Amino acid sequence: MSRIAIRRLNSRQSDFNLQLDQLLAWESVSDTRVNAVVDEVIAEVKARGDEALIEYTNRFDRMSVDSMQALEMGAERLQQSLASLPDAQRQALEKAADRIRVYHERQKGESWTYTEADGTLLGQQVTPMDRVGIYVPGGKAAYPSSVLMNALPAKVAGVKEIIMVVPTPDGVVNELVLAAAALAGVDRVFTIGGAQAVAALAYGTQTVPRVDKIVGPGNIYVATAKRAVFGAVGIDMIAGPSEILVICDGQTDPDWIAMDLFSQAEHDEDAQSILICPDAAFIDRVEESIQRLLPTMERAEIIAVSIQNRAALIEVADLHEAAELSNRIAPEHLELSVADPQALLPEIRHAGAIFMGRYTAESLGDYCAGPNHVLPTSGTARFSSPLGVYDFQKRSSLIMFSAQGASEMGKVASVLARGESLTAHARSAEYRILD
Incomplete structure (x- = not known):
């Protein structure tokens, strides 16, 4: 060379x-040609669901399947991959999973409350998301480590269902990736990728369930699709x-x-x-x-x-x-x-x-x-953090006023609301003011 x-x-x-x-x-997602392709794919998946998924998977991944059943890996298949790994690979995967799980356990947020002198209770309730989707690349290289890094924090957070999508170009399946999915507790695996997989997770199809958040790295089409569906679904980041x-x-x-x-x-x-x-x-x-x-x-x-x-x-x-x-x-x-x-x-x-x-x-x-390898790129570490358990938890404010507290704070709210000319706000608070 x-x-x-x-x-x-x-x-x-x-x-x-x-x-x-x-x-x-x-700028990883500014290509107008890529944006046009992604917009078309998302629109087709939204309109035609499974039919569009099958069509795009056959076209982009050079497959020849005729049903979604052929694109889903069941729990038994995942366990088979785990059981058939050579001992050295299985032990390495298990050791990595243990370290990742232990590290992320320390990130888990807990609910909290405090009570004021008049009996008013304030606090925060921390709850996991119901369902998340993890995207695992399957193009130039396969990444079982990405499965662990994306799925285990979600598991630690208490997410009820984890859906994994991973492309298998030419039908080539990576057994380590499936084994990692089994080890991390992934619930369902679909062998789909690209913008079509992101669209399916964001909007749902007849077979692929809609998720609350999509995490995981991918190519420019995946990154562009994640940006396009943000709002309908949460995302971790736009990775460069x-x-x-x-x-x-x-x-x-x-x-x-x-x-x-x-x-x-x-x-x-x-x-x-x-x-x-x-x-x-x-x-x-x-x-x-x-x-x-x-x-x-x-x-x-x-x-x-x-x-x-x-x-x-x-x-x-x-x-x-x-x-x-x-x-x-x-x-x-x-x-x-x-x-x-x-x-x-x-x-x-x-x-x-x-x-x-x-x-x-x-x-x-x-x-x-142990720490997560899903990290902010392209200078976004100025305002972003690594993927963690906190990305799969939601925080709800808790507010419960006592009669006395509602009366005292009602007076404050009334003044501020009337200052903003929001009369209904003011009167709503004023109704609770004690004589």
Whole structure:
């Protein structure tokens, strides 16, 4: 494989900010052609239900089925996949599931109330959603880890029914994905994907039940469809390509850093890998490692495109500047590959997940660390959080006034309501005022 070009930036360059903006620019759901296709698919699924699902699945996934029965995997089939796994795979899957479940148990919100002196009760009731849909990719790669990361928080939250959709192009089924569904307690699995699967979950068909929320990653058609159905159904986020940012002090093995950058680049050609370091000589060594190790990778062609088009090796003055630059980027995955990551941590304000120390490879977080790997991308970590139990719980306010409380607060509400010229509001409150 020939040597690839890797973007080198320096924060002292006069046009650095412009170059960085160009590097980070990404809008995953603005393609007008994709939007037109998605709009058509959603309209057809809403109008024709199962018939449209079968038609689109046969067309886009190169299948030849004539009924929805052929597109549903029963509980027995899922258990069969789990039972037939090689011992090493089953044990790894079970270990990962246990760690994910234990971590997410700590996120579970509880209802609470308090009572004021006059007997008025206020509080919050936390309840799980009734039914959620999880989308699991099945195109360029299959992701059993995504099944665990999406389904287990929902289970911990107490969701009554979990519906999973996963495309099976050319009819190829991934047994690990089905095994993960069995292990995570998924209730129903449909082998459908794309915008048609999102539409089916959002609006329901004769066979696929309508859900309250759709979670999970997918391609541009899936992301565009999720945005289009939002409002009719809840969604987790509009996910862009995977990304990793590594802050290194120049003391980590450069081969480790190169492989950490590859770990996201191998997802797809649009993935983004960035290194920030104050040591120019170390950046040179990492670049050498990238060139040397790339030909050894199974997905070398995908990695090469990703690195050439969207990666960058950035030199900064010090770790403080590295942290500030990281906050500007707000990465999905942030590695603090430094001697004292806990000392640098207070300077980090925006990141989906933070991997601290030289030994904490981001890939551990993808599979078995415990925290969720469904994370905000494209700078949205500035205002978004990882998927969690809280995404599958709803919070209802509890308000119960005593007669005395209603009388006193009625006086306050009356003044404010009349100030807004909302007379019915005012009189409704005034009826409860005691003489």
